[in-house]
Every structure is written in structure tokens, then in C-alpha cells.
Amino acid sequence: MTERNEPDDIRVPQAELRRLVDEDVLIEDGGNAVIYWCEYRQQRYLYKRFREEHRTAVDEAALVRLVRWRRALSPASRTELDQLAAWPRHVVYTDTGQLGGVLMPAAGPRYFRPVRDGRRTPRGLYELIGSPNRPGAPLAVRVSVLGRLIKVVRWLHRQGVVVNDLQPDNLLYHCAESGAAVYAVDCDSMVSPAQWGRTGPLAVPDLMSEVLPVDTEPTVETDLTKLFWIVARVLLDEPSAIGIGPRDQALLLGAVPAATRRHMTALLHDPTDQASWAALATEWNVPLPPRSSPRRPPEPVPAALPRWSHRGGWLPPGWSYRPPPGPPVLPARLNGKRTARSVRVAVSALVGSAAAAMTLLSVLIVQLVLGGR
Template sequence: MGQGDTGRWISPHRLGRSGHQRIRLDPSNAELLGCRLGERTYLFKKYDSDARRQIDGEALDALVGWRTGLPAGQRRRLDAGAAWPHFGVGSPDQPQGVLVPYADPEFLMPNPTGPGLVPRTLGWLVPPSADQPRPRRRPVPLRTKLSVLAEVIDTVLWFHDHDVVVNDVQFENVLFSTQGHGTYFVDCDSMVVAGRIVSPPAAPAYLNEVVRASPGPSRATDFAKIAWLAVWVVLDQPDLLEIPNRLRSGLAGMLRADVAEFLLAAHSAADFGPAHTDRWRRLVREWRRPESSSGAGPGGRSGPPLPGERPGWASPALLDTVLDRLDQAHRVIVGPAADRGVPPACPVAPDQRNLR
């Protein structure tokens, strides 16, 4: 298949620089480059030579094309919740990478160790491991954790309803909103559309350790990983590779015995079926944060601050809106949030987990 056959592939020569530095995705096999295509700003996820040899270009072409084939309303839903590739770079025969959008500023947070903003990944819901450089944070209320997990589950269910397996479900690949409503999935070229795998799975060692003996990515393995994430987040213990009886009892006390039993059973990635899907949907309804009495709705929330929020300080999303209005008032031509120093939503966390 040639480069111009589908309209979904862009020559790298058409990409302009947007002024961003290179971001190496470690331990991934790619780097991120800020770029422009016409008037749009993207991140060019550029595969290294090893990755290019392993990429199934036809599967990647189908993955990019899946988005364009969605009805407009469903495509807006996808774009609001995932950095799905808009274009391939190169050709299906010689894929060099993909162009992905930047995350909305609501999924970013002030950098606790320096200037600027960083992605608010699920990793910020749990304490860092002893060997991680990330600063410690205040404990996150259980109600907030469950609300975020409900949004993660809801998005994964949406993908499953559209015959997409998320595959690489992990702390670093999901961002959550300052408002506590909504999540943003990154590293979407690792997802599996209609059973077609773009490249060999590259799950972190700790997930390979706990989700064993899986024949390949499936809805069951997605939810086995979510079950582990939920246990780690609820118990505030991301280093667990086994769950002793005392912690099982603690989990039951925090979530109800039937919910704890369901999560622990889901770890095995076996015996998955419609009944399990319905149970996950019920968890979304039970855990999702109710609307505040002020009627804030999906865009607002009440309750304790989330990681990265400072009481009395404007959220990144609000600051970005103010900047936009000031720019318009002074007739200053500016780029999107990415061009004002907002870092990209990328599959690299403030910390890289090594749970072995």
C-alpha cells in the first residue's frame, strides 16, 4: 500500500517544528517531537529503528482509520478522552511514527519539582515507591480515588463496546482531570482494533508479573489490569505483587466484601463474560462522583483538592482560558496550549515504576 492511498499518512517532510524540545519516552522505544501540520499542532511520536521493524503497518493504518470512520459524535467522544493518532507518518510499508493531539490543560498539574505543568497520571493517586524521585503528596480521599477509577472503567467499557482492546492499561497511560470527571488515555497506538495488534505488547514488568498466562490482549486482560490498579489505588500500596489475607480484609472493609471479592477474582483474567461486564458497569454507577448540589455537572466537582490542585489557586484549565482571552484582547496570535509551554500528554509518568 502506498503512502497516498488512504489519506491517513503524512510525509515527515510536511511537518514543521513547533519549538518543543525532544522528549525521550523511557523505557519506551520512541520519542515525542512537537510539530505543526498546517495550522494544527501535534506531537510526533517517532519510533526508533527497533520499533519500526516490529510495527505492523497495515494494523497501524487500520488503527488510524478507525477514528476517521467513527460517526462525528463518537469521534468527538474519542478525542475528548484519548490521544488517538490522527495520522501515520511515513507509509504503511515504512511507518516512522504517528501524530497525536495534545491533552487539554485540565489533565495537567503544576510541576511540584520545577516550573511548568506535568501530566496528572493515575500514579499521582498513590504514594511513590522508595526508589522513586517523585515527591510525596497528601493522601487522596477514597471517594476521589473511586470517582477517578469509575471514569477509567467507563472509558475502557466504551472502547470495548467499539471492539477496541486498550491493552496497555497502566498508571502512566491514563491522565485524570482536575475536576475529578473524565480521563485521558495516551499511548493509544498500543490499543488493538478488531483484533489487529500494531506491535508486540510492552507492558511494564510489574503488570506482566501479576497478569500471568494470558494468551494475548483481550477484554479480560484489560479488566484484570484495572482490578490490580483499583486494589493498588484503594490500598495506597502500589508495590504489591501479592495480596495477603490482612489486606484482603482491609479491602473488604473499604469497598464492601462483594466488591473486594469481585476485584480479587478479576485478577485472574479468566471466566470473563457478559455478567462481568455488567458488574463493571455497576461499579461505574456506584463509584462515580455525584453532581454537586450547586449543579456543577460533569465539568465541576466538590470535595477535597485533587493532586496538583491548590486551594485558592486557579486550575490550569482556568488559567489557560484567561490567557486565551487576554491574547484575543491584545490581538496577539498565539498557538494552542502546547505552544505556551504546556507539556504534552505523553506515555511517560512523573516517575517510572519499578516494582520488582
């Protein structure tokens, strides 16, 4: 346990929090924490209370340094950070003196969307991608949001911060004709080798273990590799893509504005190419066309695409091949018990037919034998 005689209020007792109930907002718990609204010193926060199995793995001293780092920023940089990320404000301790969790600000109303029961819920980045029940966002919206995301990640990198758990579930977005906005959450898992170190054990987001070594220490390069796969999956409308074959290369290059295609081509070859990310952050992060504009179709791409090879160990060896298709999906009328029942009926019919044929054959043999006498 670290010393707690500091003059500031970075560390706060859980007993001083007043729990609030917000029936208008739906925020789901995370995998390693329970999240609920509370009030501390007349300020409204989200309390991220760590689950026991995660709490014991957190480096408490590093977490305190992470919170203190924000306070040490210049006023301009602190304001910028607060616009981009839900950076923890306080570290909470239980009545027994154990680490409880962190207090963090909630995202602004523009990062929420309505749900069927009338409540609002955070709008995650993967909502840009379509599903069987709804279309995805227009291509211009996707490009604008991704441009803003690239800008946010690069700003954090310039501050010496590695996002680490860079995945769509931790990224909220808003998009209007004036432009896009992106807000990062789960910031207590971010890393800074020079400022606070790493607050918890190594972890790789879902669907990233296929494209990154699981035991890799978080760096700017690992962030950019994760960023590349987020961009590719959003533009390809494939949230679980782990390979990019020739067909996907063509679709990916056709989805981006023609003037930026060379930058996307460079990232296909090396997803850590800083110059290409810098260009996309500027050229994609632009206001949207008027709402009356039709949805822009993919632009034509050259018929002959270069053959790429992975480099630096950041892409899996088979990344240039399209992954094999998954198991076939049975129609709804042929699933579950109905499928099993249909199989049993078919088998019974076959057995019955075989038995009848054997009986008829036996009768014919007997008649032939008797007739020959």
C-alpha cells in the first residue's frame, strides 16, 4: 500500500460516494468491473468498481500515478484530454482500505443513442458496421469517424500514452455534418512507460490475438496495428476479419477516397507507418457532405493489385489470404429439435423400406425353391 498523506484528493473513501440511479441511461458492466452512477463532492461520476479477480491484479501505485498525470498537464492539454477521453479522476478505496476502483466522467449526451425501451445507451464504434437487421453507416460517415479516431490515437501517442486496450467497445462516436467526434473509455488500462507504467497484466482485446502476439508489451506499434484492423473491419463491414486477401484489398482500397488510397496501400504493407496515419488523420477527418447527397459508391481501383508480404511480425503469416468460410448455417426451419426429429423420421423410413424389401426377397426365394422341386 502506498502512502496516503498527500494534500490532494486523488484517493477517496468509498463511504463518501452517494450512489445514484439513472433510469434513463443504460450502461452495461465491463468484463472486469461493475459500473454505476454516483456523486462525490457534488460532482456526478461513473464508479468503475473492480471485480475481485481484477482488483488483485491492478498495480495500485501505477493507477494513482495515472490519475495524477492528468492533473500535471497544462490547462490546454488537460482540456483537450477531457474532450477525447474519460480519464479517471479519483482512485476509490473501500472501508477496509483495499483498492475499490476509479471514478470517471461520463461521456456527453451526443455519444448516446436511444434504445427501444426509451432509455439511452452509449454508441460504440462497431455500430458503424451493418448487421442482418440494419444497414451500416454511410461510407462518408465511416471515413469521417475513422479519421477522427486516428487523430485521437495520435494525440495520445504524442503525450507519451499507449492506448493498449484499443478496441471498438472502448470507443464511442458521434457524427454530424460539422464533423465527427470520438471518445475513449476504459482509460485506466492505458500505458505510459515514462509516466506511470502499466496498471494491470498484459491483455489482448477480442479478435486481436489472431493478429498480435498475446504476450507483447503495449507500444505505439501495437496500438497502430490494432488501429489498422479496426479501420479495415469497419470499412469492409466485417467485424471479425482476421485476414485480407486480394478481394478484400480491392474492396478496402475502393472504400477510401481516391486521394488517400496510396496511404491505405502503404498501411496494408506496414500498419505502423506513421506518415500514412498522419495523412489519413488530416484527410479523413473532414465535415460530411450535405444530407441530400447520395451515398458515395466505392471508387474504382486498379485491376492488378500488388502482392503484399507481412513485415515486422505484426501481421500473421497468412494475412494475405482470405480466411476459410465458417460452418454453413442451417435455415431456421431445420434447426434444433426439429432437425433431429426429421433425421429420426428419415432413418425410420429407410429402415422400414429395407425390412419390407428383405421380406419380399425372402418370399421370392421360397417360391423359387418350392417351384424347383
